[in-house]
Amino acid sequence: MEDRILLQMLRTAVREGDLNRMTSLLRDYHGEVEPILNEPRNQFMHDACRFGHEQIVIQLTGYTDDINADSPEGPPLTIACRHGYMSIVDVLFTRSDLKLDLPLTMDADQKEIQKCPFHEAAASGWTEILEALFEQRPEALQQNACMESILLSACSRGHDCVMEYCWRMTSCDLSQSLLQRLVDIACHGNFPNVLRLLVSKGAHITADLLLRYHKVVTEMLSERVSKLTEAQEPSLLLNWDAYNLQALHSDFFTEFNTQPLQISLCDNLLTALLNVVPWGLPNLVALNLKGNQLVCLDPPLKSEGIICHSLAQLNLSHNRLRSVPVELFHIPSLRTLDLSHNHLEFLPPLSQKELRVSKSYFYVGSGSSSFDLSSSWLTSELCNLDLSHNCLKRLPNQLQVCEKLQHLNVSFNSLGSFPSPWQCPLKSLDLSHNRLDDLSEGWDNCWTKTLNELNLSSNALMNINQSVCRLSELYSLNLSSNQLMGLPPVEWWLSQNLTHLDLSSNRIKYIGKSSSSNPRKIFRIMFPSRNNEAFMASPSPGAHTSVKFPVKLMKNSLISLNLSRNHLREIPPSIYELTSLNRLDISHNTEMTFLPLDLTKLKKLQTLCIDGLSISNLPKNLQRGSVLYKTKSILANLKHQLRRSVPYYGMKLMLVGSEGTGKTTLSACLRGKPPPKHNVATVGVEMADWRLHGGDSMRQKLKDSSSRSESFPDINFCVWDFAGQKEFTVTHKVFLSRYGLYLLLFDLRTHAQGIRNLRSWLLDIRAHAEKSQVIIVGTHLDCLTDRSSIGKLHAQIREEFTQQNGYPSIKGFFEVSCSKGTGLLEGIEELKVKIYETARKIEVYIPSQSSKETLIGRKVLS
Template identity: 25%
Template sequence: MGSKQSFPGTATLTESLTVENIQAAYQNGDMNKAQNLIQVCCSETEGAPLDKHHLLGVAAANGDVVSVQYLLTEVKVELSQELTDDNPAVVAAYYGHKDIIKMLLNSVAGPCLNRDLVNWMMTVACQQGQLEIVKLLVHSYHADPESCAVRKNDFAIITGLPLYVAAQAGNEEISEFLLHNGAAISSYTLMDHPEFTEKLLKTKFVEPSCPDPDTDCSNTLTVQWSHLKLPWLELNWFLDISSRISVLDLSANCLQTLPSIIPWGLIQLQTLNLSDNHLKELPAIQSSDQIICTSLLQIDLSRNQLSSLPPGFLHLTSLQKLTASKNQLVNLFEVENGVNWIGLRKLEELDVSDNLLTELPSVFTHCFKSLSYLNVSRNKLKAFPVPWACPLKSCKISSNFIEDIPNSLTVFWKNYLRDLDISNNCLKSVPACVFQLEVSINMAESEQLNCETFFNWTDKGSKLPRLSFFTTLRRSSDPAYSLYLPEFLCESLEILFLCDNQLEAVPPSVCGLKNLSELYLSNNPGIRELPCELGQLSNLWQLDIEDLNIGNVPAEVRKKGAAATLGFLRAQLRRAEKCKLMKLIIVGPPRQGKSTLLEALQSGKVPQAMQKEATISICTWELERPSGIKSVVDSVEFSVWDIGGPASMSTVNQCFFTDKALYVVVWNLAMGEEAVANLQSWLLNIEARAPNAAVLVVGTHLDLIDTKFRTERIATLRAYVLALCRSPSGSRATGYPDITCKHLQSVYFL
C-alpha cells in the first residue's frame, strides 16, 4: 500500500483506476483485483482522485469487508450520516451485508450516530426482506420499529414505516418481529393491506390453548393481539375461529369499538382482556338469549372509558374475576326496571378502584355470593357497602368519603375477613365490632376521626393483630386530647402504625400492648422522648423512630437498633445507674503467687514475702485511670476475691464463682508443663459456672527461669497455654501476660 502499481493489459494507470473497472472486477468475482485497485486508487496522488466515500459505497455494496476496513481505518474515510439511498450504510442494509453494517456503524461514536440513518437502514432492510439485518439494527443499534425516517417537508411518508413496507413486500417474518418489538399496526396498513394483516394476525398471533392433543381443550385457541395498537377490529377476522377462542387478549391497543361478536358470541371464551384501550361501551345486546359466552371466567376492562359495566355481565353464571379499575364508572350497572338476572353468583374477585362510584347498590352486591376480594378504593363512596352473605377475605375501600362502618360487618364477615383497608376516609367513629375481627386493619389518614369517641366502648373478644390509623392526625388545643387504646387490645394487637402524624408524645396506652411486635412512630416531629415503659414490651422487636429527635435515648444507643434502645429504656425504668464496680476473682493452684500478685497490683511496690493462712480473702480496690490511657471513666472499683488455700478446698471454692466477673488465673511458669496441665481444670470450671466472664491467664515466677533460655522457654509454654485457651474450655481467655514480682515493669503491663 502507498506505492504505485500497474497491471498487465492496461494502457495507463488512470484508465485502470476507474469505478467501472472496480465494479467489473467485483462482477467477475475477482475480489483481490478490486481490493488492489481501491488501495492503489487511494494512494495515487497524480490526476483527479476518485471520491473515496463513493469507493466506500461500492465496496459496501459488494460485501468487500477488507476494502471497507481499509478505507475506514487506514484511509480514514468517515461514514456520511446523510439520509440518501447511496449512503454506504444504507447500501449495505439493502444488500444484507451484516458484517459491513457493524463495521460502518461502529466507526461512529454511539452518541454521534444519526438515529434517523439507522431507522432508514431498517426500512430498506424491511423492503428487501433482510430479517437478520432488521434484528441487528433493532437489538444492537436501537432502531425504532415504529419510527418513520422517510420524510418530506418534515412530514412522515407512510411508505417509510417499517411495518407498512414489510406488509407491502409481503414479508410475514419481518412483520411479526416488528410487532413483537413495538411496531404499531396503523390504519394505513389495515386499509392498504387488509388480507396480509388478517393472515399475519391469524398465523403469527393465534396458537392452541392446550398444546397436548389428548386434552379436552386441544381444539381451543389463544388469541394474543395485545400491544399491537390496533385502531379497530374486523368482524371477518373472527368468523372462522369464533367457536374455538378460549383466551382473547386485546389489551394495549387503540380500540374504541368492538365487533358485535365480542364477547357475547364466543362460546368457548374463558378469559377476556380488553384493558388499556379507549372503550366507552361494549356491544349492546337485546336479550340474554344473545349471550352464549357462558364459560367466561375472567374479564379485565381496566384503563378504559366506561361509565358503567355492561349489563350483559349480570347474565354470566361462571364469571369468577372482574377487573374494571381506572375507568369512569359512575354507576356499577345501568339496568332497566323489571330486568332479571341470575349471573355473578360465582364471582370471587371484583376490582372497580379508581372510578367515580358514589355507591355500591345492594341489589347487585347481594348477588355476589362467592365474593372473597373487593376493591373500591379511590372512588366517591359516601357510605360503606351494606354487608351481605359472602366469604369476603379482603376489603379495600380506601380514599373515599365514608363516615361510618356498619355494625353488621361482623355478622357476615367475622369468620372470613383478614384485610380491611379503610384509610383516607372521613371516619367519625369505629364500632366495637371491628375489633372482634381477626384482621389487619388500616385506618390511616382518617382526618375526621375523633380520638375521644374512637374507643368509647369495651370488648373483651378482640382479635385484632394489626392496626394502622390516624395519619395526619389533627392537633388539639385540649391538653387531655390524646390517643387511647383500650385494654382489650393488649392481648391481640401485634402491629401498630402511628407514623406520619402530628403526635407530640407516644400514647401511654401503647405501653400496655403486651403482644406488640412492631411499632412505627416515624415522621412525628413532636415526639421527643420515648416512655421507659416501652422497654417492658418483651415481644417488641421492630421500633421505627426514623427522623425523630429523641432526647432521652443517646444517639449511639439508637444507632444500635431497636434491641439496644429498648434495653436502655428498661434500664431507665429500673432507675439503673452506670456501675463502676466489678468483681475480680483471683484463682489458681496453691502457692502460685496469687496474693503476692494482688499486693503488687494494689500497692505498686515490690511485696515482701508473705505467709497467708486464709482460704478466701475479700477486699476493695479502686484503680485510677493511668495517665496516657483513654477511657470514658476516671476510675474502676474492684471487689477482689482472692481464692486460695490447699488443693483440698478447690471444690468448695468453686461455689464462689459468679458470672459477669473478671477472672485472673495464676500459674507458676517455673513449673513448666505440669502447671499448664493444671490450668485446664480451672478454665473448665470457669466455663461451666461463669460462661460470660472474661479471663486473664497470668504466669508468675518469671525470674526463676534462666535468662539464657528464657525467651525460648516462654515461647514454648505460651504456645501450650494458647492452645489450651483456644479450646472450648478457654475460649474467653483474653490475655496471657508473664510477670515477676522482683520488679514492677511486667506488673504495670498487667
C-alpha cells in the same frame, strides 16, 4: 500472444477462480497483462469480487491501480458487500487508497441515490460485514441521516436482525415519523418479523395501516397465540399485550372460533373497540383490556345482541372510561370484573341526571327496593368486583343482585354512604379513601361468618359500628385516618380471630391515671373558636372515647396494632394484656414522653415503633436515628428499670502460675499491702478485694482524649490467688471464669524455660475460659543482673503465644519487682494501668439484646 486471446484467458481464469492459470499468465505475460488488467472496461477486480474468489482478489490487488473503479454494480467493495464475502472485504481494506463513503439518504421510493457498501450490506442482511464497515467509519453511527438510510435498506428486504443490530449500536434519536415510514415498508413487503421489531421500538399500528395491511398485522399477531392446557378446559391464549395497537380488525378473531378463547390486549393504544369485542364472541372466556385509552364501551348492536355467554373474566382497568353500558351487567357468566382506575361517575342503571335525586332512590334499606333488581343486573355469578380509583358518588341497588360476591373494592372514590348489607359470601371489602361518615347496621347478619378483611381507612368515621365489631371471622381491620376518638365498649366485640388492627392517624386520646391524679395540675378555661384546637378536638355527642381493648377476646389473636399519629400521652393499660402482640406502633404521639415498664409483659413483641417520640426513660442511643435502635434493646432496658437494676463495676482478677513465681506477693503489692514476711505456699485459692481507682488521674495515665462525659469509674476486683503446686492445678479448672482477667506469672530468672512453662497454663485458660484476657507478668526483676535478655523474652512471647496458634488473647507483658528487703516496687504502677485499661474494654454478649455491652458497668439486680 494476441491481446484478444490473452484477455479471454484472463477473464476465464478470474471468473472460474483458476489460481494456477492466473499465476501462469501473470508470470509468463507480465508486460502484456498489466495494461489489460488496468483497462477500466475489463473490470477483472469487479468480477473476482462478484464470484467470491478471494485468492484472485489478492493477486489482482498488486496489479490494479484504481481499487475504487466504478461499474454498473458499483466499486469492488460495494459488490463484495452485496454478495456477503467478508474475507474479500478484509482483503480490500488492506489497500490504503480504498475509499469508503458514508451512506446517503434514500428517497421516498427507497431507491439508492448512490451505490454504497453500507446500503448493500444492510439490504443483503450481512450483519458481520456491516459491523466491519462501522469499524472503518465509526462516525456513521452518530449521524441520524446515515443510520436512517441503513435502516431503510435493511427494512426494504426484511432483515430484522440487521435492524436490531443497528438500533443496538447507534446513539442517534430516531424519530416517530421514521418508525412509521419503516412500518409502511415492512407491511408493503409483507415482513411480519420486521413489523414486530418496529412495534417493540415504539411504532404504532394505526387504523389506517390496518385497513391497508391487516393481513400482515394478523400474521404478526398469530405468532403470539398459544394453547393453555393447565385449566380444566383447554383454551387458546391470544397474548397481544404491548403491540401499540390503535385499533382492531375483525380478521384478528375469525379463525379462533372453535374452542374457548382468552384475549389479552393490555398496554396498547386502543381508544375504541369493535362491536364484536366482547359482545359477539361466543367462545370468549377472558378479556383483558388493561392499560389502554378507552373512553367508552359501546353497547351491542340490537340486531346482534349479547352472545358472549362464556365470558367469565373482564378487565377494563386503567383506561379513561366515564361510563359503561348496562349490558355489561347482563353477562350472566361474568365472575370477575375490574373497572378500576377509570373516570366513572356512576354505574348503570344510574345516570348523571339520576345522581341529583335523593339518596333513598339508590339504596336498599329494610324496605323494598324501588327497582326490580333482576331486571337490570344479571350478574348473579359475579365473585370479584373492583371499582377502585374512580369518581363514584353512589352505588346502585343492583349491586345486591351479586349473591356470590366475595371481593369488593370501591376504594379511592367519593362515596358518602354504602348500601345496606346483603346476603353474599363476602370475604374482603375495601371502602378506603371515600367520604363515609357512618355505616348502616346489619353487617354481622350477612357477613359475620365470611368477611375476613375490612378496610375503612381514610374516611370521616367518628365511631366504629357495632355490627362491624360483631364480625367474628374478621382478621384484618383498618380504621386509620378517620375521626375516631376511642373504641366501642368491650362487650360489643366478637372478632375473636382479629390479627391486624390499624387505628393510626385518628383522634384517640389517652392521658392515663397518673396525669389525673397530679396535685399540681393546672386547669385552663378555653373558649371555643374556629382556630381553637381544643374546640375542634372536642368529642361529638355519642362519640366513643374509651380506649379499652377487649383483652379476653384478642389476647391470643392480635399480632399487629398500629396506634401511631394519635393523641396518646400514655399507652392504654389494656394493651399490656395483649400477649400475642408481635408489632406495636406508637410513633408520632407527640405528647408521649415515657415508656411504661409494663411493656415488658409483651413477651412476643418483636417490633416496637417509636418514631417521632422523645422518651425520657430511654437512652438516646436506643431512640430513632441511632444504630442501636432495636426493639430487643429497648425491652431489655425497660426490664433493667423494672428490676431496679444498678450498674456493677466489679470483676474477677485471677493470678495463676507455677509455684514460687510470687503470686501472693504481687497480690499484696497491687492492693497496697506489705509483702508477706515469710514465703508460705498458698493452699488452694486465696481471695481478697481490691479497688482500683479511676477518675481523671487514670484518664491522664491512659492519655485518653475521649469526651469528658465518658466514665472512668473505680473498678472493684475480687483477686483470686491460685496455688501453683501441681497437686492443685487439676482443681483450678473448676474456678476459671469465662470473662475474667488473668495475670499469668513466671520467674524472669528461668528465662526461656519459664516461657515454655506458660504453655500449659495458657491452653487451660483457652479451653475453660475462651473469652478471657491474659496479661503475662515476669517477676523477680530485681534479681536479674543482666536485663538485656528481656527483649528476647518479649519477642518469644509475641511470636509463639498468638490466637492463631490456639492461645487466648494476650494483652501485654510486664516485668515487676516486689523486693521485700529494700521495699523497691518496680513496674507495679504500669501494671495497674494496664489492668484497668484491659478490664474496662472487656465486652460480654447479651442474648436478649442480640448485642454486646462492656463487662464493667453492666446492670445487675440491686
